[in-house]
Amino acid sequence: MPEHILVAVAWPYANGPRHIGHVAGFGVPSDIFARYHRLKGNHVLMVSGTDEHGTPITIAADKEGLTAREVADRYNQVIGDDLRNLGLSYDTFTRTTTLNHYQVTQDIFTTLYEKGYITRKLTLGAFSASSGRTLPDRYIEGTCPICGYTEARGDQCDNCGHQLDPVDLINPRSKIDGHPPIFRETEHFFLDLPLFAQRLQTWIEQQEHWRPNVRSFSLNFIQELKPRAITRDLEWGVPIPLPEYAQRDDKKIYVWFDAVIGYLSASIEWAKNAGRPDAWRDWWQNGQARHFYFMGKDNIVFHTVIWPSQLMGTSSDGRYAGSAQGAFAEVPLQLPYNIVSSEFLTMEGKKFSSSRGVVIYVHDFLSRYDPDPLRYFLTIAGPENQDTDFTWAEFVRRNNDELVATWGNLVNRTLANVYKNFGVVPQPATLTTPDEQLIANVETGFASCGALLEAARFKAALSETMRLATLVNSYLSEQEPWKVIKQDRERAATIWYVALRCVANLRILFTPFLPFSSQRLHDYLGYAGDLAGPLTFKEYTEENGMSHRVLTGDYTHWVGRWEAAVLPVGQVLREPQPLFKKLDLSLVDAELARMGS
């Protein structure tokens, strides 16, 4: 019975290009997971988009002399291209500036407001003297009232570590233009989180399959819940759907409130674009569906506390959830099943920082190297359980000594030999015990590697798959078919058949991790169809006349299945080429020099 699996991927922020640390955290793991479940035959819906609201976008716009919308447009394109080129197989990768997203966000806001989950309160806010705009706490600097440090930020003093309020800073000044900020009262809307505390507690306690740190951290967090401001004094954002704010352009919904709603709105958009406007309910108003969220560790509370509160509060009400008919009627919106958060990737021992040049942008990387080696590195050496370090030397080593040497070489030696000596999948004679054992061992990968993937243990899953490739290399060393063929062509054909069948199985096992090279291998082996076919961009125009680009693909025709592969005797092979390139060590110095400049 196929399951409905929602793969909800963190929304990259569109104030600049994304670096490889970002895609290590949310991108590659989520894609491996989605591809695996598609191979399993499950109904996968993988959604995300660029997150385009909030202060940083307006600041980037000011700096570049553009409008916020122009900045968002630019980086939506750049980021979308990057994700496509990395092979991230979204069903819908959209953006938060669509009409659809505005409507869904406003519906959730209105529903929560009418049900009393959103309240209003006067607060003291800081505003820029020059632009009149809100100044977020972190954009205000001044002297720390506790330790006297002169570069303290409005939210926290980096010297003594105390949490601060910008009003308390001595000689406060805007980090943007240096002028002192103006403090004045302003009304804001608050999501009343304490109203959800009990339900959150009960729910999180039941989530025993969450990673322990995610669960205990979240349980701890809800011990001291306070109402959370969900509006900002800012012209760039989703308008507040209340009459008195309809004409005002100075207060909008806070970016974090709308960004998480994107998981739902993108699903609704997907259904609309697919011509089946209610299809999203199969995932969202279906108690059997499982939702997996992928993000960096800095995002945990938004996905374990705030977004679940929004979902609980909305329940089966509002214009979208409340319009369900038949089996979906009155079914509340589905809560997350698992929160797969990653740690952070550092770069040559340092934190990524675009301003200090400690950065490798995805598009930069992919302009010089292939996507699969990057996917390999980010999976085998990525920040799955703890912060890990990217170094160019380690990237080259992992590529040459592991990916090329173990898997690439196994494929190449096998295909080259079979192609040269037989040209087709050779007819085997009776299989010996070692032959049968090897095939059986490799085929256990579907169970063992599959279980690890189910549990989102990607590093272990890929190690296991590599170990199976090593078994085949060992087998070839023992059987020495290149010697055998001189006396006994039939036995040599059998050995090569066994190796080839293992390679055909490994082709599937590697597909979630290495889709590009697996597709090429699929072709070399003479199979037809797409194992991991192309991703596409489509342009959609909404009722307001605005159009936007969506990264998508037709994954339903993909031919692979997560099960022992059939390798027909006599299938005609295509002339093979090496799957991966060996990298020259000299690139390490070249890349380091590039970064140093």
Add this chain to the structure above:
RNA sequence: GUCGGGGUAGCUCAGCGGUAGAGCAAACGGCUCAUAAUCGUUAGGUCGCGGGUUCAAAUCCCGCCUCCGACACCA
């Protein structure tokens, strides 16, 4: 400051109550079909520091050092 998570072989990391593990690097040997790739064997650590609990501690508890993150307006 408060809370949470790390600190394990030269390097990158796994293990998280029962005689220390993997990959790579190193040493030796086999093979030569394959992108000089591969296969086998060996060597290598008092598991951040100091206490404690236990028959038994990387593994649990306490303190300290250090790194990372969260702590309502950066995502």
